[in-house]
Amino acid sequence: MHWLYLILAIAFETIGTTALKTSEGFTRLWPSLLTLACFFSALFLLSMVLKTLPVGVTYAIWSGLGIVLIATIGWIAFGQKLDLPAILGMALIVTGIVVMQVFSNSTGH
Template sequence: MHWFLLILAIAFETVGTTALKVSDGFTRLVPSAITLTCFVTSLVLLSLVLRTVPVGVAYAIWSGLGIVLIAAIGWTAFDQRLDAPAIIGMALIVAGIVVMQVFSRTTG
């Protein structure tokens, strides 16, 4: 169950960050409200995950996958291009998460 909650936390954080971009510095009401709602929901879900998953592992997965997803959304929705070093760096983030899940005993 905690992995499902972590996936939900990542999804809410991703939607919240996307809405933050659209909020134009919190000058647009609806995207600003979506941002705040999603961030609070994401943190509540993350706090529930921290009951069973070590904080370092949960935060690494939450922030790492959030970075990759936001970069993909920025690329597709906002035409923000990524260069080769950025793509390689994100591939390393994903590889690190896979290594933690497959080989570490601390992932819960």
């Protein structure tokens, strides 16, 4: 169940960060409320995950996937540019997460 909670926490954090961009500095009501609700949900779910998984591994997965997802959303939804070094860097982040999951005994699986 902790992996499902982690996936949901990442999803809420990603939605919250996207809404934060559209809130225009918390000057628009609905995107601001969505941001707060998503961040609260993400942190609550993350706290549930931390009952089972180590904090370092959990945070590495949460932040790493969040970076990749937000950069991808920025590229698709907001027209933000991703150059080759950015894409390579994100590929390294995903590779690091895969290496942790497949080869590390620290992930709690």
